[in-house]
Amino acid sequence: MQTHEIRERFLNHFVKQGHTEVPSASLILDDPNLLFVNAGMVPFKPYFLGEQTPSSSRATSIQKCVRTLDIEEVGITTRHNTFFQMAGNFSFGDYFKREVIRFAWDLLTNPVAEGGFGMDPDRLWPTVYRTDDEAARIWHEDIGVPEERIQRRGGEDNYWDMGVPGPGGPCSEIFYDRGPEYGVDGGPAADENRFIEIWNLVFMQDIRGDKSPKEGFEPVGELPQKNIDTGMGIERVACILQGVENVYETDLLAPVIQVAEHVTGSVYGRVENSVEDVRFRVIADHSRTALMLILDGVTPGNEGRGYILRRLLRRIIRSARLLGATGATMEKFMDTVRSTMTPSYPEITENWERIRAVAVGEETAFLKTLESGTRLFEDAAAKVKATGGTELGGDAAFVLHDTHGFPIDLTIEMASEAGLTVDKDGFDTRMAEQRARAKADSRAKKQVHADVSVYRSFVDNHPTVFLGYDTTDAEAHILGLVSGGQLVDRAPEGSEVEVILDRTPFYAESGGQMADRGTLTGPGGLAQVLDVQKTGRKVSLHRVNVTGGELAVGDTVAAHVDHAWRHAARQAHSGTHLIHAALRDVLGPTAVQAGSMNKPGYLRFDFTYGTQLTSDQLRRIQDISNEAVDTDYTVNTIETSLDEAKAMGAMALFGENYGSRVRVVEIGGPFSMELCGGIHVDHSSQVGPVTILGESSVGSGTRRIEAYTGMDSMRYLAGQNAVAGSLASRLKVTSEDLPERFAQISERLQAAEKRINQFRTAELTARVGDYVMQAVTVDGVRVVAARVADGIAGGDLRTIANDAKARFGSDEAVVVFASADPESGKVPFIAAVTDAAVARGLSAGEVVKAIGPLVGGRGGGKPSMAQGSGSDVSGIDAAVAAVRPHVESALSGAR
Known part of the structure; x- marks a missing residue:
């Protein structure tokens, strides 16, 4: 049974049971707790939280979901995907345990000819929460499942909540027994590889507090009504109904792996669960996820959703390269995903050109990154070999990965080719530190859902009638006043409150358009409208400042939108x-x-x-x-x-x-x-x-x-015209001739600056001899360390340092110059060491590392030439004075 048919059968089954079919929401929702929609119930959260009243008490959907907590683990196991489709049926205060268990059982076990999935009932094992006697009794007495196939489990397995204070409840999971060849007998409690979870039925009845019942803490209350939230994994059911080992062999992902084999020359499954197999699965999984994210408007970036997409795309490219691909592959992968997913998501076709352009564009950019990263790696590897080392440090590997986007797998592979190893433990430590920081940031950003219950009765019973398309003035009644999250009867002068009207000409901020401004004038007061926002998509909240008198619930007010605004x-x-x-x-x-x-x-x-x-x-x-x-x-x-x-x-x-x-x-x-x-x-x-x-x-x-x-x-x-006119007048040309006149002036300025720089360089070169004459001798090494004239840029410092170094010929010598830029406050400095001094163990790179902190900066380079920059002008003299002691120390250490 193809995946598309599995979807259709699920929806048809629940529509026949009185459920309203709801299309999948976008993967991107305005939810402070979520980067992407990660569960089928997410679009229905306002109903479960009591923020909105659903139009139907029963709903069903196939929701697109993305989970990215453990991207590196994708492909290592065959049970998890970053993108998946969650089929669900929902009840908002309508049916509860008995009905939902029957609905699920019938769909799973009814014959294919009757619209079901035709699964063998003897292969299904339900689990229930440890204290849920009611659910266990329904499974046994109503459905007929033997008691020995009904397992009770703790909160970690059979209690569900959203991870923050809010609704939750015990759940009953349904597992499918794949047979003894997949593991030991004994049900899901014994082996979740043999017994694979396919459906979770959540009996949403509790309100959890700061601590979750999943961890043994009691709920803090009961929901005003009992709800049902279920989730059936489309991909897992496809594995069973298509008779394949795992999701990567289903009709949605297997074609991508086949294309990957063709473009890389490698073969999937040659060695079971090999590193190569993992890379094939990464390509298949991430290609599908990336396409679906781009479809919903995500573009590659360096933070948030864009960073996740970029990471997925780069892992695809990296995996294909490691498997043997030498050129661009992204368009082939994306086109294959388009073919497999379009039957369920026809909107892919109309957005294909945009999807293709985004994916291919990122691949083009990353292939350039790989080229530059290769050069950086080669430099790092050369430094290791120059010191006689055999291992590339974890810090260096992390910088290549984190700063330059260079994958660790490629670093390891190239190190091996260069006869080096990589400090993988050190790299992993740095990565763990980065993830810990990211998780801490994520936890800090999580928040409890705002209490909007104060607006609930208005959302349910008094949605605001919007008149603003036709008028900017209207008479309206004040239905409610909210101050500090509480309903109040009156708002005195000087107070700032939210006003709820029965109708309004004020546009509430939406779709990028800012809210209207204006006034509310009542029988006893006047208020300035500062902002208008919507709650529950139905009620306009007018944030006002009462500038005179007072407003009261029940007042009739004249609502006036600022016409000019x-x-x-x-x-x-x-x-x-x-x-x-x-x-x-x-x-x-x-x-x-x-x-x-x-x-x-x-x-x-x-x-x-x-x-x-x-x-x-x-x-x-x-x-x-x-x-x-x-x-x-x-x-x-x-x-x-x-x-x-x-x-x-x-x-x-x-x-x-x-x-x-x-x-x-x-x-x-x-x-x-x-x-x-x-x-x-x-x-x-x-x-x-x-x-x-x-x-x-x-x-x-x-x-x-x-x-x-x-x-x-x-x-x-x-204003632009006035500026152009003024400049034209001063330059005695017409406005139309300004561009040509400025081009002439710019050319003259550049020529003058070039001449000035030539004079400055000549002057500096003339003074090099004076600096060389001032050299002191340290254990046979001539040392020049001087502060040159202010305003000398790094390029000019390099010129005079090379000149001074050349004048020492074959002698052992060290030259250090520093300057100060009065405008920027920067301190450029440079060190040059003759070949003979390098042979004595001296290094220009070590010199700049030693003096850099004294001017609030740092630097680096090769043993013969290195430079840097600081920000503390007051430290220049100390830095210059520190050169001689450094040379003395370096020479004594080299003996």
């Missing part, structure tokens, strides 16, 4: 859509929105793209945007279903979760069509001129355009 905000938001359309026209469909922010007169637009935009590309984007302004397109809004909107060609923002009804904003028909709940102008001409301020990087693979619209654009252009 709204107008300029609309211009910026519509301007964002124009720039998005123009950008895709210039760069193509792989440039996709990655975020935006609009406030009156100003916008910034983030998008995925691998390289910096040229000045010509920016000019074209600005021109196309302003052509749309000049064309005066009509701006239409259409409310329709999500499927119909996509059929119309409307673009959606990745990572955003849309409801069944969506709002499409259309500017000029096919010119721009996007899903958007924001407020826009009526005609594109109302945006006013669009002026792009610039473009920059905000992370690997993500760029940002900033721009002005409307009067802010006009004021900016007027």
Whole structure:
């Protein structure tokens, strides 16, 4: 049975049992506790936490999940994947243990012809929480499972919570017996390799405190209603129904391994569980995970989600290289994943070009890193051999890995080829320290879910009616006032509170558009609206400052949006859509929105793209945007279903979760069509001129355009024009001739600076003889150590140091010069040692290491020449004075 069919059978089974099918949420959700969605119940957390009321009391879904806690372990075992699909059925205060156990049993054991999976009932072993007599009785008396096949286990195995205070409960897991060839008898308590878990039924009834019942602590309370949360592993069930050994042999991952065999020349499974097999499995697992992450809008970066994606992609490339691949392989792997996953996720097809571009772009960049990393390794290896060593230090290997992205496996392989070993223990220690810091940061960022119960009754019973699409003024009633997380009846002058209205013209911050500003005027008070946010997606919270009198629950107020604010905000938001359309026209469909922010007169637009935009590309984007302004397109809004909107060609923002009804904003028909709940102008001409301020990087693979619209654009252009006019007047040219005039001035300045540098070098060279004459002799070695004139850069120091060194010819000599830069406060310094002195055991690198701390810096280099820089000018004299003692010490140690 193919994986796609397993998914369909699961959903059909529960839809027939009255469950509402819910599409998978994005892997990226706005949750402070999660980097990625890692369990099927995550999108339903607001219902379990009591923050929102579900539209249906029964739901079912196949949720995309990613877990990345132990990426290095992937492939070592065959049971775990970073990406997996979690099938689940959920009850929100509806059915409980008896029903959910029956639903699961029927699906697993019913014949294939009747829509089930057709599993042998005698191979299924349920486990229950140690004190859950009710679940054990249902399994035995209602389902008919013999008591000897029902095992009781402790909290670590059979209690579930989210890892933070919140809902939880005992659970019942279902295991499948794969047979004696996989291990010993005795059920899952005896061997979880033979008995593989396929389904977990969570009876969510408790509220856990700071300490989890998984660790033996009692719950702190009971949930107001009993809920059900289940998770069935699609991949594990596929193993069973397809009769294969592990997930890497199923229809989703086996094709990737086959392609990897073709492009590397290696063979999977030649030696069971070999290092090569692990690399094949890494390629298969990570290729699928990477594609799904890119699909949901993640781009490679150096932190957070982007770092995880980069790490996965680089492990693919690394593994393929170690298996024998010599060129680019990423597109082949990604294309294979596209073929296997598209039946379940058809949106892959429409986003394929973007996915391919991101993955291939990262591979291209990393292959260059491998080239540079190879050179760095060779330098490190040469230093080890020069000292007679045979082992590359763990610190050096860690720097190659952490700073330069050079994989440890390649370091070990290349060290072996060079006749060296690697201090793997030292490397592992540094990696463990890094992981400990990362885990500490992660724990510090985790937080208990905010208590939003104060808003629950409003979310359930009084959702705010939004009037802002049609008006900026409305009469409304105050339904609630919240101060310090508590409901209050009144808000006196000077207080800052949240006001809940029955209806509002104020736009709540969403989709990158900042909230409206304005006033609330009641019978006894006046308040300035500072911000508007939504809770539960249904209720607008107006954060206000009461500037006069007081507001009270029950008051009728005049809600007035600042017209100037709204107008300029609309211009910026519509301007964002124009720039998005123009950008895709210039760069193509792989440039996709990655975020935006609009406030009156100003916008910034983030998008995925691998390289910096040229000045010509920016000019074209600005021109196309302003052509749309000049064309005066009509701006239409259409409310329709999500499927119909996509059929119309409307673009959606990745990572955003849309409801069944969506709002499409259309500017000029096919010119721009996007899903958007924001407020826009009526005609594109109302945006006013669009002026792009610039473009920059905000992370690997993500760029940002900033721009002005409307009067802010006009004021900016007027200011630029005034500056240009003033400069033109002073230079006695027209504004149009300014670029040529500045080019001439720049050329003259560069020529003058070149002449000045030549004079300075000549002057310094002339003084070299004076420094050489001042040399002192230390045990036969001539030592020159001097502070030269301020403002001498490192390059000039090198010139005079080489000159001084050359004047000593074949003599043993050490030359050290230091200078001070009055503007930057930096202290460049350099050391040069003749070949004869090097033979005596002296090293320029050791000299700069010795004097560097005295000027608040450090340096390094070769035995014959080394340099560095410090930041403490006051230490120069001490550094110069320290050279002679260092030479004396080095010579005595070399005897």
